[in-house]
Amino acid sequence: GQQLNQSPQSMFIQEGEDVSMNCTSSSIFNTWLWYKQEPGEGPVLLIALYKAGELTSNGRLTAQFGITRKDSFLNISASIPSDVGIYFCAGPLHGSSNTGKLIFGQGTTLQVKP
Amino acid sequence: DGGITQSPKYLFRKEGQNVTLSCEQNLNHDAMYWYRQDPGQGLRLIYYSQIVNDFQKGDIAEGYSVSREKKESFPLTVTSAQKNPTAFYLCASSILTLYGGSSEQFFGPGTRLTVL
Secondary structure, three states: OOOEEEEEOEEEEEOOOOEEEEEEEEEEEEEEOOOOOOOOOOOOOEEEEEOOOOOOEEEEEEEEEEOEEEEEEEEEOOOOHHEEEEEEEEEEOOOOOOOOOOOOOOEEEEEOOO | OOOEEEEEOEEEEHHHHHEEEEEOOOOOOOOOEEEEEEOOEEEEEEEEEOOOOOOEOOOOOOOOEEEOOOOOOOOEOOOOOOOOOEEEEEEEEEEEEOOOOEEEEEEEEEEEEOOO
């Protein structure tokens, strides 16, 4: 079926470093969502993107909706230990039946060393 | 306080038993969803419902059942037919646009089910 490919699969970085992760698909998306999941908890929505080329920030987080509509990027600046978690991208497929269903990437696991 | 609640947080079940996981939302959202998450993996859709008294199978519905008798509630039953039920279960909800398309989904805190 349709898939979202996230990379990298995991990252282990030093506190203070910037982080970059991305999500790609062979299909077009009209919305991109980025979630963070902390251990043992449900995912929390970080940023939602609705237009190709859109760049949106939420504190130290910045996400972009790719021009081709087939990719999205999430950057975290000056990482801190509480950034630890799994980051998921998600989106509904363009042209799919209107069910409210989302497709999720496999996640990028981020670990931050103090 | 608006949100989604799931209970219990941890659940233990003996093999061969059915068990029901609760999901309630007071966000007045139309659609509700159940996902299963296994260690190191993404989210897989079990069932979803866009309206009361209607629901559809997701990608891994076998061994599960749901009901949607009220807008606020979408309980999931894990039946004895589910071969490998130990997992983290997440409930979510969203509004639906005029065209029925999705908006952001908001998640509950999850229920960790362990089969002994």
